[in-house]
Amino acid sequence: QQPRFGECKLKRLVALEPSNRIEAEAGVIESWDPNNQQFQCAGVAVVRRTIEPNGLLLPQYSNAPQLLYIVKGRGITGVLFPGCPETFEESQQGQSRIRPSLRSASFQRDRHQKIRHFREGDVIAFPAGVAHWCYNDGDTPVVAVALMDTTNNANQLDQNPRNFYLAGNPDDEFRPQGQQEYEQHRRQQQHQQRHGEPGQQQRGSGNNVFSGFDADFLADAFNVDTETARRLQSENDHRRSIVRVEGRQLQVIRPRWSREEQEREERKERERERESESERRQSRRGGRDDN
């Protein structure tokens, strides 16, 4: 593992704009070149994601811990800790509200792990190797800047930032697009050489972690038919890593504010805004005393 600050022979620091941009179906991913000397020195990689309203950032985990700052917008996130129970459970009532077509008692009610709300100004910590997803349930885009600490002890791989997706067919966020297209083309050729014509293939040509496995293995592991298992590989999905939720808002199980709580929260929010405005005025008046 590279020692931290091992590559810090810097003569001059430069403020940098993102160097790579990927347009996804429901958002944009911009990243700064992780090979830049400054980032190599600090042992970090940085990415900015813009998620449009009703956009879903696909579930993923990475080789380094991340700290995410919500520049604007609001939404929800799910962090999938292995072995933790699914503590958010759908009630019989909820089930019929959400899915009137599926009222049969034989259907399994949905349950999943805790969901957390976020809004502008929040920092969110994602441990290394722990999968998570984000969804914009607001009316404005969510802009989130994420720093990956690639020299953190939790990362035993090299310093390259790596995202492992559990769904979809995403691009590598840290690789320039030209290079990605070239490598995708090369990979498709290799794939066809190894497995014959498309259509006969067992393994997906996508980019998520399931696409590298035989569909047979997946069918066994999930106890489903091969066709359903193959859907995990998201072969012909061109939406990239931020996808649009079709139709209405994403229906997940989550606690909601009661009307009184909602009003109380809005009152508090207005008070906070008034306080910060008066702080700004005060600081403008006393600006001369600042060092």
Next chain:
Amino acid sequence: GLEETICTLRLRENIGDPSRADIYTEEAGRISTANSHTLPVLRWLQLSAERGALYSDALYVPHWNLNAHSVVYALRGRAEVQVVDNFGQTVFDDELREGQLLTIPQNFAVVKRARNEGFEWVSFKTNENAMVSPLAGRTSAIRALPEEVLANALQIPREDARRLKFNRQESTLVRSRPSSSRSSR
């Protein structure tokens, strides 16, 4: 005080004894783990170990090692093993046989299926409390996702999403379908 502490440190833990198994599925196999909780000296070494046995045609569900590399030494039998990197590329797709060693880097996804004669292995892991995150089964990341996130992420009907979430009740080791019903590779 050294003779009371360091000199008498417990340095040994048997993980080969089937009755000591931490995970056991009657039809599929067993796994035992030695980590810093069961053998405290491993806290110093920052290492842990896993001893596994897969019965004939059983499957260790796809999973990734959250916080450690894993070096697998095959003790007995044979298994089909596939390892996948962050680009979804298969970086290993071969048989692992008795006496062979395979390195699985941290976070890379892996699946093992025993051949007819079964498969036994020991994995050395580079963390005192190495953790595994399964991709299928009761404790998997897929199961922890809301149904509708899965349906939208994979562009599938909710019924299919539900099947992917709930059809497999076991957590780690599962019985594989008979090889005759699997399509030929």
